[in-house]
Amino acid sequence: MQKEFYSNGKLLLSGEYAILDGALGLAVPAKYGQSLNVTQTASTGLLEWKSFDEKKSIWFNGSFDLDGLKLISTTDSAISKTLIDLLSEAKSQNPEFLQNSVGFIIETHLNFSRNWGLGTSSTLINNIAQWAKIDPYKLLWNAFGGSGYDIACAQHDGPILYQLENDNPKVEEVAFNPSFKDSIYFVHLNQKQSSKEAITNYRKQRFSKSSLISKVSSITKKMIASSSLLEFETLIQEHEETLSKVLGLPTIKSKLFKDFPGAVKSLGAWGGDFVMVTGDENAPSYFSSKGFSTCYQFREMVL
Structure with missing residues (x-):
């Protein structure tokens, strides 16, 4: 059997x-x-x-x-x-x-x-x-x-x-199928981050838990309702800056991709796995030139 x-x-x-x-x-x-x-x-x-x-x-x-x-x-x-x-x-x-x-x-x-x-x-x-x-x-x-x-x-x-x-x-x-999804990519950072260690670091930080929950939840709702790429990028940056302050860590864009014209957002444990980025058809070439050749468009990655 x-x-x-x-x-x-x-x-x-x-x-x-x-x-x-x-x-x-x-x-x-x-x-x-x-x-x-x-x-x-x-x-x-x-x-x-x-x-x-x-x-x-x-x-x-x-x-x-x-x-x-x-x-x-x-x-x-x-x-x-x-x-x-x-x-x-x-x-x-x-x-x-x-x-x-x-x-x-x-x-x-x-x-x-x-x-x-x-x-x-x-x-x-x-x-x-x-x-x-x-x-x-x-x-x-x-x-x-x-x-x-x-x-x-x-x-x-x-x-x-x-x-x-x-x-x-x-x-x-939830219905999340943005009209600008062809401008969303997922790029792998060539390393796997330990979620357990990342969570331990998060728990060590001192911050207002209620304020963070409220802020992140609000951003999430706005991301789903985004009607333009510009609005979506603004929310991504706001999310990154919010977590950057809480974690005491620089955003991945400021650390690795300062000259990238689009937005960059960490996914999951900061510093590893995939990041979500926004850009045009030149985005994969940009990241490949930086040594990050695993790059998938939204429709290639998301079920």
Whole structure:
């Protein structure tokens, strides 16, 4: 018996950091994602796990004893521990999960680079939750933490507004298909940023939480309603300046792209992964000349 699950990757266009404290964020699912294939086998008593990257090469391999989820062999002990933690948490939420199982062969398949920060972990968590028939948000929070917007993106096929209300996820599908979308690009900064470290730094800062939530939520609503590229760019810059003051960090534009004529906005943890930029057809050449050749137009990246 074989089962297949799939989850979308994610991009958070507004609300980074502040979304953890209840700010309204605009997020979009990516055209890229991850699948999980489950094949039940004969009486091996083993869970054999293989993870494939976008080039169809194995980047992780592990073998586990289903009795107690004990590690037998692995190519990466840290990833194996994470998997055991996720599967154990899933089992605690649904005791019937992996119960009386004879054996499994698991394959995960990414169609994007693991370094992109599009949700290698969140897509895996959502896929495991589907397989185990449990709450993916609870699995995320008990295993990793985070706001949960990435889980929402994994499950939706269009733009969403995401907000935590009393620690409960509130998701609303929203029409965000700007007339100027061909002037919006996503550029990868050639490095992956640790969300955990970024959040720790954010928590160390002293600022008015209520003021930040109000400001960011207002910007998010205006971004959705933007009728012109100029208005959208102004909001991007306002969002960047607001977070720059809170984090005590320079904006990515002032740090790397001072001479770029368009707007530049960090997405997620500042300093890594993708940034959203606005510009004309010359924008990809500009970033390529700076050493950032991974550049996608809005319609190429967003589902």
